[in-house]
Amino acid sequence: MAAISDIGNEFIRQEIEEYIERPEERARTIATFAKARPEMQIIAAALIDGDNETVDRLTREALAAGIEALEVMDYGLIAGMGIVGIKFRQNFIFVPEVLACARAMKAGMAHIEPILSASGIDPLGKVIMGTVKGDLHDIGKNLCIMMLRGAGFEVIDLGVDTAPDRFIEAVEEHRAPLMGMSALLTTTMPNMGKTIEAFIDADLRDEIKIMVGGAPVTQEFADDMGADGYGKDALACVELAKSLLGVRAR
Amino acid sequence: MESRVDRVPVMNSRRRVLAALRREPVDRTPVCNPTSVATVELMDLVDAPFPEANRVPELMARLAATGYTELGFDSIMPVFTIIQESSALGCKIQWEQKDNWPTVKMREPIWHNVEDIRIPSDLLTHQDTRCVTEAIRILRQEFGDEVAIIGKTMGPWSLGYHCFGVEPFLLMSLDDPGKTKACLDRMKEVTIQFGLAQIEAGADALTLPDHATGDLVSGEYYARYLRDLHIEFAERLPVPLILHICGKTVDRMEYIAQTGMAAFHYDSKNDPTESMRIVHNRISLVGNINNPETLFSKGPEQVRREVYKNLDAGVQLVGPECAIPLQTTIENLKEIPKAVRDWHREKQ
Numbered sequence: 001m002a003a004i005s006d007i008g009n010e011f012i013r014q015e016i017e018e019y020i021e022r023p024e025e026r027a028r029t030i031a032t033f034a035k036a037r038p039e040m041q042i043i044a045a046a047l048i049d050g051d052n053e054t055v056d057r058l059t060r061e062a063l064a065a066g067i068e069a070l071e072v073m074d075y076g077l078i079a080g081m082g083i084v085g086i087k088f089r090q091n092f093i094f095v096p097e098v099l100a101c102a103r104a105m106k107a108g109m110a111h112i113e114p115i116l117s118a119s120g121i122d123p124l125g126k127v128i129m130g131t132v133k134g135d136l137h138d139i140g141k142n143l144c145i146m147m148l149r150g151a152g153f154e155v156i157d158l159g160v161d162t163a164p165d166r167f168i169e170a171v172e173e174h175r176a177p178l179m180g181m182s183a184l185l186t187t188t189m190p191n192m193g194k195t196i197e198a199f200i201d202a203d204l205r206d207e208i209k210i211m212v213g214g215a216p217v218t219q220e221f222a223d224d225m226g227a228d229g230y231g232k233d234a235l236a237c238v239e240l241a242k243s244l245l246g247v248r249a250r
Numbered sequence: 251m252e253s254r255v256d257r258v259p260v261m262n263s264r265r266r267v268l269a270a271l272r273r274e275p276v277d278r279t280p281v282c283n284p285t286s287v288a289t290v291e292l293m294d295l296v297d298a299p300f301p302e303a304n305r306v307p308e309l310m311a312r313l314a315a316t317g318y319t320e321l322g323f324d325s326i327m328p329v330f331t332i333i334q335e336s337s338a339l340g341c342k343i344q345w346e347q348k349d350n351w352p353t354v355k356m357r358e359p360i361w362h363n364v365e366d367i368r369i370p371s372d373l374l375t376h377q378d379t380r381c382v383t384e385a386i387r388i389l390r391q392e393f394g395d396e397v398a399i400i401g402k403t404m405g406p407w408s409l410g411y412h413c414f415g416v417e418p419f420l421l422m423s424l425d426d427p428g429k430t431k432a433c434l435d436r437m438k439e440v441t442i443q444f445g446l447a448q449i450e451a452g453a454d455a456l457t458l459p460d461h462a463t464g465d466l467v468s469g470e471y472y473a474r475y476l477r478d479l480h481i482e483f484a485e486r487l488p489v490p491l492i493l494h495i496c497g498k499t500v501d502r503m504e505y506i507a508q509t510g511m512a513a514f515h516y517d518s519k520n521d522p523t524e525s526m527r528i529v530h531n532r533i534s535l536v537g538n539i540n541n542p543e544t545l546f547s548k549g550p551e552q553v554r555r556e557v558y559k560n561l562d563a564g565v566q567l568v569g570p571e572c573a574i575p576l577q578t579t580i581e582n583l584k585e586i587p588k589a590v591r592d593w594h595r596e597k598q
Contacts, residue, residue, distance in 0.1 A: 050424070095466045096424040099417055136344060136353040139416045139466070160357065161344070186542050186575035187350045215465070215497070216542035 001027070002034035009033070009041035012083075015048060019087050029082060036075035039067065043108065044080030050100030056107040069115040073152070077108045081150030085235040088143075095139065098234075102146035109149070123154035125245045128170045128179035130158030132191040137184035140214055144180060144237040151238045164191075164198035171199075171208050178245055180237065181227075183214040192217070193225035209244040213237060263324035264454060267398035270566045271455060271490040271512040273534050278594045279561060279568055280324035281587045282536055284400055284457040284492045284515045286573035287317040288330040290349055291580050295320065300576070301345040301352055304331055305377060307384030315389060318397045320580065322587040323569070326393070328385040329402035330573065332459055335444050336404070336412040338376035339369070349576055359415040364429060367413075367436040374447045382444075383451040390452030398455065400492070401448030405460025405483070406437035407476055413437070420466065423475065430475065438479055445487045455490040457515065458483060464498030464519075472502040477509060484510035492536060496572055500524060507532040517571045518544075518556070522563035534566035539586065546575040550585035557589035 007013050012033055020026045033041060039062050046054040055077075062072050084101040087093045116123075127148055131141050138160045145155045156174050158166055162181075171179055183189045192212050199205045211229040212222050213236075222230035229244055231237035258277040261269065266280040293299040298313035314328035333352050337343050342355040361367055373379060382401065389399050404412075410419040410433060423430045445456050460480070462472045484491055490512030498519045499506070506514050507529040514533050516525055518540035525535055539545060539556045560568050568590055574583070 091464075091468075094464075094468045094471070096420040096471075099421050100424055103421070134346060134350045136355060136357070138357070142417065185351060185353075186546055187577070189542070218543060220543075221547075 002031045004030050006030070006034035007036075007041065008038050009045055011045040011048075012041050015045075015083050015087075019083065019090065019092050021090070025086060029079075029086075032075065032079045032082070036079060037067075039065075040072065040075035040079070043072065043076030044083070047077060047080035047101055047104045047108070048083055050097060050104055052100070052104040052107040055104040056110075059108040059111045063111055063115070069112045069119075070121060072108070073112045073116070077105050077112070078150060078152055081105055081147070085147050085150065085238065089233055089235045095143065098143060098146065102150070105146070105150055124152035124247050125178060125241065126154045126156070126174060126176040127241055128156050128158060128167065128174065128176045129182070130162035130167060130170075130179075131160040131182045131184075132188050132195060133161060133163045134191060135183050135185050135188035136160045138182070140184065140234075141180070141182035143234040144182070144213065144231070147234040147238045148241060151242075153238075153241060164195040167195055168198060168202055168204060171204065176208070178209045178211070178241060180211045180213065180231075180241075182212070183217060186216045189214070189216055189221065190225075192221075192227070196226050211237065211240050211244065262395070263318065263397040264395050267324050267567065268454060268490065271492070271534055273531060273566060279566065279590050280398075281569055281590055282323060282325040282398070282400075282567040283317065283569040283574065284325070284327060284402075284455075284513075284536055285459070285494060285570070286327060286330040287321060287323060287570070287583065288313055288576065289574065289578050289580070289583070290576050292316045292320060293348060299348040300330075300350070301347070304334070304345075304352055305381055307381050307388060310381055310385035311388040311392070314385065315392070318393070321583045324587075325398040325400050326389055327400045327402065327457070328389060329382055329457075332402075332404060332408065333412075334378045334382055334402075335373070335440055336409065337378040338373050339409070339413060339440065341412050351573070351576070354412040356412060356415050359413060359418060361413045361433075362418070364432045364436060367433060369436075369440055369443070373440065373443060379444060379447070383447050386448055386451040386453050399453055400455045400457055401445070401451075401453035402457040402459065403441050403445035403448065403487075405441055405458050405476070405493075406434040406479065407460045407462050409437045409440060410434065411461065416466075423467070423471070427474070434475060434479060438482070441483060442486055445483075449487065449489050453489060455492060455512065456487060457492045457494050458511070459494040461495055462502070463496050464501055465496070469501035469505065473505045477505045480506070480509040480511060494572070500528060503528040509533070513567065515571075522560045522565050526563050526565065536567040536569060537565065538571045539569065541571055541573075541575055541578075545570055545578045545582050548582075550582055553582050553585040554589040554592075557586055558593055561590065561593045 212227045213231045298309040303309040303313045492513040494515040515536040
């Protein structure tokens with residue numbers, strides 16, 4: 001079993017010591033970073049710091065030095081985002097800081113994605129995400145998308161005010177096995193149930209797993225409307241997506 | 251707690267609300283929602299549906315009055331949304347139908363920099379701001395001094411979400427605190443101007459929503475960006491102010507209690523007893539009956555339990571935590587004043 005002293009980067013060690021309390025998460029994070037080479041740990045540290053320019057530069061340098069794109073993504077970007085997600089869930093950081101980290105992740109992924117795409121490496125899974133009809137709020141959905149992408153999922157973002165037909169079209173067009181719906185308003189929450197009914201009417205319900213979330217949504221609402229799962233925050237959304245698709249991190 | 255309600259002569263609703271906002275003795279705890287009590291059922295009852303009731307003064311006043319005449323609350327709040335001044339500033343609005351709230355299209359921001367912030371000359375004469383001031387005048391004329399009429403003016407942090415977009419505004423707050431403060435400083439004049447116009451029209455108090463919620467930003471953020479501005483609002487707007495912030499806020503209630511505002515409208519994510527302990531009689535609390543899980547989904551018995559929980563904690567004004575879901579039943583809403591009266595009767 002890896003020990004925290006196996007991680008060379010002092011910043012990463014401090015982050016784990018200070019912010020990761022759950023034993024299983026701590027063990028998993030230590031195991032990941034203990035395997036990560038120093039260059040990857042520095043990328044992860046810059047991402048946790050929300051430094052998009054450094055992530056951009058270091059990612060380019062790592063790829064130029066011959067490090068595999070998949071390794072940079074898994075041991076630099078995704079590993080760093082894993083710590084960000086835990087800090088956010090535990091209220092050590094808030095949305096502005098997460099937005100900065102996601103911006104850094106995006107800066108790195110801009111170099112990684114074309115390489116992975118060209119080499120035919122599949123993402124962890126494909127997820128359709130959208131805020132339901134009548135609702136223009138998207139910060140919660142966007143945080144989920146950032147964390148999903150940060151965990152290695154491909155996400156198709158339908159934006160806000162998404163009609164049931166649009167969800168159906170997207171699922172069919174992208175052949176996605178999973179979709180997530182968000183609502184901030186109590187007035188629009190019932191549109192989640194209506195969207196699920198639309199999938200039943202279209203005879204597509206068995207082909208898609210549906211997760212729901214948003215400030216007024218609860219497990220009870222999710223169960224009542226027939227969703228497959230409910231995530232109470234962005235990190236829970238990632239765990240739910242992995243569970244519903246039966247996938248594990250690479 | 252009992253000294254607050256003992257031996258106080260019977261008050262009318264307006265005196266009761268204003269006394270509670272000053273943390274003075276009251277004959278019973280007032281029932282108040284400083285955000286919105288509009289529901290579809292009430293719209294049908296008085297033929298004042300959304301979206302028109304947000305844009306036509308007579309309809310706005312008629313629907314707002316039902317909070318007092320039909321539900322038995324001690325206050326009237328004619329501003330059902332958070333979009334009126336943003337519409338006047340030039341934000342695009344999705345007006346929706348009767349069963350949904352109008353919303354600002356925040357993905358189409360109107361400003362990007364400090365220099366972009368311009369308060370239009372028609373801020374107070376635009377249809378959607380004038381609707382509010384006219385509705386307040388109508389209500390004041392109709393109800394005189396009988397019931398508290400509360401206006402609403404949005405704080406600069408919330409205006410920032412509307413006018414810059416949520417993500418750009420939050421990122422700016424991290425990337426460039428100086429620029430963010432300059433933006434807030436310019437936008438605060440909208441809060442002041444619209445607030446003063448409503449006071450002039452007859453508002454007894456103003457709700458000031460400024461959504462620096464714990465679901466988005468830290469308590470330190472509140473202290474850094476908003477505490478001083480909120481102190482300034484309390485000094486410049488000469489009526490009791492009710493700050494409204496949704497979500498988790500216990501980590502910033504200490505700072506909120508320092509602002510000199512009269513009250514804080516707080517969310518059910520915060521425990522009443524813990525919240526009362528933190529604010530420690532420096533600001534009144536208003537709230538915090540849960541909307542989605544209780545008022546919208548459960549029955550009167552659960553509503554009553556939450557009313558009692560707030561009263562037992564000593565909360566000064568009881569009501570829903572935020573704008574109530576439009577499909578909430580009148581039965582559940584009427585249970586709030588009923589439970590308040592029963593609690594006081596039991597305590598005598």
